[in-house]
Amino acid sequence: MKLTKKTKRAFAVYSVLVLTLTLFATPAYAAGDPIQVVNNLSDFIFGLIRAIGMILLGFGIVQIGLSLKSHDPSQRANGFMTLAGGVVITFAKEILSMITGG
Template sequence: MKKLMKKNEQSNTLNRRARRHYFAGALTMLTMTLCTVPAMAAGSDPLTIVNSLSDFIFNIIKAIGVIILGWGVVQVGMSIQSHDASQRTQGFLCLFGGLMIAFAKEILTTIGAV
């Protein structure tokens, strides 16, 4: 009798595992089916997408250049206050570097590279 009960318990646990795996797979497939999202393209012309990405990257570069430009102004102001020539040189280098980074797109357009 005990052997028969052990056999039934083993088959019940196998049935439970099989049901769990089946329902887990079915739930995964249902979730994948319901969570599909259609791809919405921004436009039919791929050149406009590339141009907008280029503008976005240049805007990020311009923001970084403005931050460096501001830091250069602060360094020049602090060097004038403390009469430190090396800090003043670093401040002017940072200021001019920030200007070049901030206006990189305009400089490249003027040169004809972009």
């Protein structure tokens, strides 16, 4: 297999890059408290859930507004259901904390 000069150079650059990344990699140690790691992950996941809830809240408000403009009762009902679901999802962490008493 005959390689051109450009291909050899690209392969050499790629090889140096791979070797650099593997040889000079710094090990990442876990935090001192494993419970803190779990709490950080939980906060991250609940943050994602809160973002989805906010999107649903906005979508529900838009649906209600459009239904009031078009006088469509089924769209209005869907808008209120989406709005209520968005509120529940947005405040899921607080609701779970109240239920568990924590």
